[in-house]
Amino acid sequence: MSSENSSQNPEQQRRKPRVAVVFGGRSSEHAISVVTAGAVLRAIDRTKYDVLPIGITTDGRWALTADDPERMAINDRTLPTVAALAESTEGGVVLSVDPGNREVVYSEPGSVPKALGDVDVVFPMLHGPYGEDGTLQGLLELSGVPYVGAGVLASAVGQDKEYMKRVFISFGLPVGPYEVIRPREWDRDPAAARRRIVDFAGEHGWPLFIKPARGGSSMGITKVDSLAGLDDAVEEARRHDPKILVESLLRGREIECGVLEFEDGPRASVPAEIPPVTSHDFYDFEAKYIDAANGLVPAPLTPEETAEVQRLAVAAFDATSCEGLVRADFFLTDDGGFVINEINTMPGFTPISMYPRMWQESGVGYPELVDKLIQAALSRPTGLR
Incomplete structure (x- = not known):
């Protein structure tokens, strides 16, 4: 002993x-x-x-x-x-x-x-x-x-969608067009900030998605079809975060993939697809949690598409120095390529949430998933690693 x-x-x-x-x-x-x-x-x-x-x-x-x-x-x-x-x-x-x-x-x-x-x-x-x-x-x-779960740096990067995208780009991961409006820009000169958003729309087209840069669960996000709704959308996003992110509409399918850290390293789950939500303008908070819109698990992808999104999910996990778990969200665009939208370092975790459902389909049930995460945390050294 x-x-x-x-x-x-x-x-x-x-x-x-x-x-x-x-x-x-x-x-x-x-x-x-x-x-x-x-x-x-x-x-x-x-x-x-x-x-x-x-x-x-x-x-x-x-x-x-x-x-x-x-x-x-x-x-x-x-x-x-x-x-x-x-x-x-x-x-x-x-x-x-x-x-x-x-x-x-x-x-x-x-x-x-x-x-x-x-x-x-x-x-x-x-x-x-x-x-x-x-x-x-x-x-x-x-x-x-x-x-x-993730440490200090990975958690911070995973929460701030601007810097998350910057990290992805630096590691060569495909990212869609976006623009960032910082708090001081809107506070000091909203007209100039508004022009930047309109120029972005001129380059990439309407509609735009205006969202809090450091939010989640689709809260504070507005789909804007024209200049008329822009200011209201910005103020709604700023209720949740003074820094906002502007994204163009990516036409394609919404695909998600879970990553879980095993003893031999991170592995990806089978992917899932979020089908179009006909009762909502997009996959917003109410669609996710109140109406509990169901995703397709596994996603109807080709073997090659499945392998590619799994590769990209693990690459995103590694790029942001994550630990434990991540849900990576993608668009499979109409031209056949994957674009990573974001990662969630602590995704929704109810039994009907997409992350546990993907792992259930991959052979790891909900109680086992919880146990694996606890055991991984207990065996991980504290401090710098």
Whole structure:
């Protein structure tokens, strides 16, 4: 027995690894994070792991929440929140930033802080800014706690669609036309920024998609068919992020592919296709989560097309230095070539979400997928790697 193991008491040696599932957060994707976490809590093998659910409210408070996946689902088109699950409206959870101390402490005003025990690994189920963008990952690196998914750099690049595209281009991956309007440009001279967008439309044609540069779940995206709707679309995107991305319409099929890190390296799943959504203008938030529009798994592609999109998905994973998992989204254009649209370092993760469905079809069921991600995080060294 190693000296490290011999220094542990029998209780420490016997206890199961403790997984803190962290969800919610300050972004506009708060509710989807809660839904995703509920599915993961339901799937974690409780004979193998102890679980500690920690929700982050929309104002940033870390709360001890009920371990109740049924209350974390979308019911009758009503979205769940951490506030409704929190055990207290004032109590807060604190994770130590001392790498030698992984203890989680819960405190309420006027009460003695209560130790909740050590955490061995964090499963961060947050989407969007203040969670999926490297901020939470940086905190966990400071704390010395292993966590599921991409590190600080990959998370930040995966959240910012401008720099994601710049990285893809530098690695030779095919990217569609885009334009970026930074906050100061619109604030100081909206007329000049507007002209740039109109010039872009003149070169690539209408319609355009105006979207938050650092958003997700299709929130804040507007399809604009002419100059008349442009300003409203920009303001809608800026409600979610002051930096906006302008993209041209790529005519073709929407194809997705999952990447999962195995012991011998990342592998790609069978791809999926998002068919045209006739009840919506495009594959927006309501189509994804409220109406639960179904994709085709596997995508009806030729063997050559399947091999190519799998190659590109793994290449995108490697280009952005990702770890754990990624969902890569593509367009198969009418001329037969693939263009990568974006990656998601923490994709939607309910059993009906595309990422788990692609891996289910690839032979990795949902509970096994959750377990593989936890085990990979536990075996990954913390710090620079």
